[in-house]
Amino acid sequence: MSVPTAVLDPSVCTPLPVLGQNVTVPLVTGGEVAYAALDYAASAPALQRVWDDVAAYAPYYGSVHRGAGYLSQLSTDLFENSRRTVAEFLGCRAEDQVVFTRSTTDSLNLLAAAIPAGCQVFVYETEHHASLLPWRDAQVTYLDAPRTPGQAVETLERALADRDPYGPALVCVTGASNVTGELWPVKELAAAAHAHGARIVLDAAQLAPHHPVDIAGLDVDWVAFSGHKLYAPFGSGVLAGRADWLRAAEPYLAGGGASRKVARRPDGGVDVDWHTTAARHEAGSPNVIGVYSIASACKALTEAGFEGLVAREQELVGRVREGLAQVPEVRVLSLFGDDAPRVGVISFVVRGWNSSHFAAALSAEYGIGVRDGLFCAHPLVRTLLGSDPQDPGECGAPEAGPGEESLNAIRVSFGAGTPDEHIERFLRAVTELVREGARWNYRTEDGRCVPDRGEAARVRDTF
Secondary structure, eight states: OOOOOSSSOGOOOOOBBTTTTTTTTEEEEESSEEEEBTTTTTTOOOOHHHHHHHHHGGGOOOOSSSSSSSSHHHHHHHHHHHHHHHHHHHTTTOOOEEEEESSSSHHEEEEEESTTTOOOEEEESSOHHHSSSOOOTTTTEEEESSSSSHHHHHHHHHHHHHHTTSEEEEEEEESSSTTBBBBBHHHHHHHHHHHTTEEEEEEEETTTTTTTTOOOHOOOOOEEEEGTTTTTSSSSSSEEOOSSSHHOOOSOSSSTTTTEEEEEOOOOOOEEEOSGGGGGGGOOSSOHHHHEEEEEEHHHHHOOOOHHHHHHHHHHHHHHHHHTTOOTTEOOOSSSEEEEEEHHHHHHEETTOOOHHHHHHHHHHHHHEEEEEOTTHHHHHHHHHHHOTSSOTTTTTOOOOOSSSSSSEEEEEOOOOOOEEEEEEEEEEEHHHHHOOSSSSSETTEEEEEEEEEOOOOOTTTT
């Protein structure tokens, strides 16, 4: 997969309105500044369009599929129309199902529970833990991190050639890395999987917010993504794709909504006739607000023109990478090299800095929110940093103190709602921190680097 050639001038594309653009935060050095949200890869801010749509619907909220009243019927229509909207957004095939879940993690755990007995699963060590860990009841082959897209395909082909050719198999791969932002060769991997009789699921958590996803065009069997990364942070996700394994599997959750008919047997037991539609795996009262917010976000991105959004984001990616390249102490992490296409997710380390200390200073002194740690992709970050698998370090809890080297990295991520000023402030802050140092003392508290509320470190004359 590659980023489409930008045919639009990114200068004519403006950021989409998102919540929080006018929120101000205090600085330890005094005063306040508009918060620069550059942690989109964790959770993107809600689009204003999504918030407005949800607010307009909220008075009409009702339980779906179960009521004869007007609000219940309206909510049911909205819920099922949302399913159709998501299917269209993803380019689903006519026979595909769209199942609503809580998140990407939930979607992949649902699929893991639905794979046939004896299924072999192939997953790269570069995956987010949501893709790496759910396959506990399967025979799993973990593939080493490739260093080129071509190597990724070759590695998979070799592994699949050695598998049992008669049993079911599944390949799980990300569309865009949550660490490096690099795009993976999804279409080529899908072709390799199918050539060897395997199926493939695409983790699109980091791809769908930044890049069009087309199930039919990519020829993948399933796609999973989360609403909270797609500018719809109301606790909902999607698993979309082939229906046969989902229909054959026991319901992910047993309960109302998943069952079509329940009857007592003469021996005192219970017989259950489960739904064969998406409802089979949507037991309980669904998250109508979350589902509607995903559909609203899908519409908003489509109507805004994804081509223009991609063009503008690529301009921001280029600006960030060019700015970081001007600071010799900064090393940007990459699997596939500088020329690899990527979305607005960039991780880096700074020589001489603990990553948690650096991220804390960006927040406390500049009002910039980024992320530090291993980003729930421990094997990948360890590989990129060249560390031993047993070296200390974990997500959000650095072992080292301020000023000491750490295993963790820093991640900046942005998207459709990011103003130019946030990018400019971030690059200026990185340069100043590296060249002049922090203006405040920091300490480790509960595993996090935080400003010391005592005396400031008077490093700069401009303090």
